Amino acid sequence: MTQSTMVEARTGRLPSIVALLLLSGVILDIQWGALSPLIGTIATESGLSGSEIGWVLNAMMVGSAISIGLTTRMGDIYGHRKVLIALIILAMVGSVLGATANGFWPLVTGRFFLGLAVAIPLSWGLLRPRATARQVRLVSLALSLLLSVCTPLATVVGGYVVELGLPWQTVFWVIFVMYAALLILALIAPETPAAARAAVRLDWFGALGLGVWVTALLIGISEGPSQGWTSPIVLGSVLVGAVVLTVWITQQRRAQEPLVSFRNMDVRQALTGFSGLLLIAIVAQGIFLAMPLLLQTPTSSGYGHALSALDSSYVLLGMIPGAALGYVWTRWGLNRLGPKVVLVISGTAGVALFLGLAFAHDAVWMFYVYAFGYSLTLLSCLTTAYTLVAAAARQDNMATTIGMQNIVQFVGSTAPVAIVLNVLVPDATGFIPESTFVGLYIALAAIVAVFVVAWAIFAPNHITDLHAIDTETDPAKVHVPVPSH
Known part of the structure; x- marks a missing residue:
């Protein structure tokens, strides 16, 4: 059998697996984003205290943190499909618990079960042994674009549930239906080939x-x-x-055989990718947490815009056209310029973005521009990071490597959220001082600048894929550009 015939044979079921991966991304965004605007309603109708609401929000994160190391490694060793099916069923149970919850424990248990379903890493595990180097990069770009679009949409949809007077349980039923569709895709997907699994004992x-x-x-x-x-x-x-x-x-x-083994991987490429994920986990709080607070500050403060929580979330919709243009820029840039140049240019523009937020925030329209710019620039760094990590992973540790992305993002975002919540507090006037917002955005600009300098020194000039099905047998195809058309 020729190499081209072998590649064609293994990529025959690729569309259904790509659909599985992309739907996993949509569900992830809805789970994380749509519930936030409903917190007040849930607390009132369910009689939950502030501490209990905090646990409801954190339950999914805790479930993911507990699940991710074990289930992704089980997928790499025993087969991703069977592990994924079990987790999807747990998530469907969690959705029903959340939708029918009457009190704290059913709701927090449902959210915990939803967190256990780490579908994206396992879907990547199914995809890796069937995709060429070019396909891995295109799927990375598409997934990042989808996540960038769905993140603001999920928040706005959650706000509309409140605005339209729909029961908050609607979100959980929507998630249930989406997991049902995901289950169908998982059932028809082929299992990971035995040759692409890790031949080790589970640690x-x-x-x-x-x-x-x-x-x-x-x-x-x-x-x-x-x-x-x-x-x-x-x-x-x-x-x-x-x-x-x-x-x-x-x-x-x-x-x-450690849980995360960098054997036969491009370590510099993987670490550069993880650094991009870490940066976005840190600075995203300036967009998703600080910016709405600035917009919601009363005009009597002298700098606020007195928007409602829902109206302030509309500003995030500026990310959607920014993500579309960012997709074009990142795809072209990775092909023509390489990841180092894309990271440095996009990161430098991100520095300017946060400095703009610090010193120019007098009109609401400016925030639409900043949301657009954030998606165009810094989320291009995120897309590049996803692509670098996906191309670095081996076939037998793909799910675990992608799962580590989640760990980096969880740990990287939790500390900044805590810091921002401790910093953005009202003073004696009852408002958060404008100088606090200015200082926060200057600090975020400085953090981005540090990463830009590090990328200029250490980031690779091109993407290397040693483990795609067409590069393992043909070393000449290790560096495969993504077509710009």
């Missing part, structure tokens, strides 16, 4: 240990602003996380 301690230390740190950091940084739950969680992390690192260094 139970490594997989579960990862979930324990990540969960403990996330709980400690996320509870800090509300419980107080010296409260027993915060100090205890951080201490447990630090101890387990230390033991986990020691165990992983001694393991014959």
